[in-house]
Amino acid sequence: MGYTFQGYQRPDGKFGARNLVAVIPSVICANDVAQAICRQVQGTICYTHHQGCCQLPSDLKRVTEVLLDLGLSPNVGAALIVSLGCEGTDHQRIYEEIRASGKPVEIIHIQELGGTSRAIQAGIDAAQALAIQISGQQRVTADISHLTMAIKCGGSDTTSGMASNCVIGYVADKLVDLGATVVFGETTEFLGGEHILARRAVGGEDGPVGRKIYEIVDRMEKRAKAVGEDMRGGQPTPGNIAGGLSSIEEKSLGAIVKSGHRPIQGVLEYTERVTDQKGLWIKDAPGREPEILTGMAATGAQVMMFSTGRGAPQGFSSMPVIKICGNPITYERMQHDMDLNAGRIITGEKSIEEVGEEAFAMLLEVLSGRMTKNEALSYFGSIDIFCLGPVI
Template structure:
């Protein structure tokens, strides 16, 4: 199996070819928005971090922004800094440039304010876009694919249909030599022992239990149990009654292959196969985590209907509920509810969805890309704002 992607100078392959406009700190999000809205081929990497944080979180944010700029879907990067942030902007620029892609920088305080920064940023973004616009797609093997998987706005159909389809695709991609990453540590609580059985080594199994315990301890430090927030009110309305029930359905999307290892939030896989990444359950931080890991596309399972995409990676929405699919057909890409109604088998819909994913990896737009519902994202941090 093959797709048509942009082969980068470092050997990675992109499914898109954007200029990533990266704010080093929340304070310059409006500058980035102004630059991105006035130029083509640009995507703003909006977030709410970068200053007044403890050193571990500042390091995490810096690492995250570096990895987002290094994602193969970014053909070039423009870093917009304020000038007094806590993020290490010199390292940010240098490590993105080390991949061989062109990088420019604008400093709002040094250039003389917002208006001048916007104008300079537009000029630089235009230059970068022109520079990468001539790059052509090439045929590449599916072994080059790195796919992130996620479920959100789940209901009782998610674990019966849409998660099952994604699990089928996860197995097929791994069998083809590709890489699949799943996270949402909060959403395999109560089912972690099932995942641990699939760990490649005892050490990997121990790490699965470790990240679950760590996530539960974070909730307990607030004086509450994780089950006070999971399942969500929307999950409960959709027929999910306990976190264990939700988790049993959620882990189905990981397929059946051995788990190679467990990644921290800013880490990327070191080899092909199936990987776990330690993340929360909320969409904006999970999709960011997958892009940090190098994902060129994401498979998103939903039952009640979660419409958002991501700035630099296509998000294919796979809906398990046939009623939701009909009600939100402008947002959902794949109707996995056909399994519920008996019109498709898991294998039939799985193969159709794999073909759809390959088309998306080769340039076909998803529903959320087409309506530009792609700006929601943030970086998962651990400590307080100080």
């Protein structure tokens, strides 16, 4: 049986699960203007981040590319770039490349327009026109193979690896078998489980993909050591430890369950987008929510499935995030944040397959327009871009 969803077709052939006007500040200093525009104009979302100036050139390129990727996301129908004018990011490149993709896009420069209030006025006018322009677009039927699903776990406890991550693993396997794309990350949480992932790499543990998996874990471990500290105290988090996770290895072994069982096709860098890749992929990104959710939305994922045990509530403005809760006690307590109760696996009421099918059915509904809990609450204000160098 073929599975489909109702999506917005984009000029590049991809299908969006949402049809949003993205207001993109090209630098932290443009955030307030971008937010003011977004507050006024319906159908807009704002990427309020903290980067874009006084950084090393490699990081400025990274920020430019992530903001560009966000604008190119299938869930974004049109974009307004809000530039200050003196920032380090290449705001003109963001504008030109989104324009080249065929999407409606505008750019405003705060300094050139004569300051905050004038930029807000010009931005509101531009965003309003974009919102009206894309508002008539209808959803059309898209095959599930057009989906890129991101997966993540956060606020984990010991139920995550034994229930909610198993559910996501079930859905991930099913999607890969249907010809879709699944991307997981959280390189920190490969520590102690990297050999299992490397053995699942296309070409085996000693092939280029297997070696790359070891390499990104090593790179991440060295970054922590370079500042003269080790990860204990930071990973597992205090909440993970209170939830029964005793070591980074235990957290990792539970975390990688969500990637399912299919072969790993390759490793994407943080700024890389999915173009025509299919199957299961890794994105080299840290585990912290603002950075990895941004990285996954930048990948072009139309949706994220997010596992939690302790109860992580946040989503992402342009990528619906479905919360699968492994802990039945947390689910009872936080029902207004959690979309699906995988705690029924822990209590023995349901099997992994049964909850997996419920999650898959919910995924199709969300892709076609049903709001997730965090989406309905607009719980997605804090985003950030993962940079490697210092602020200078």
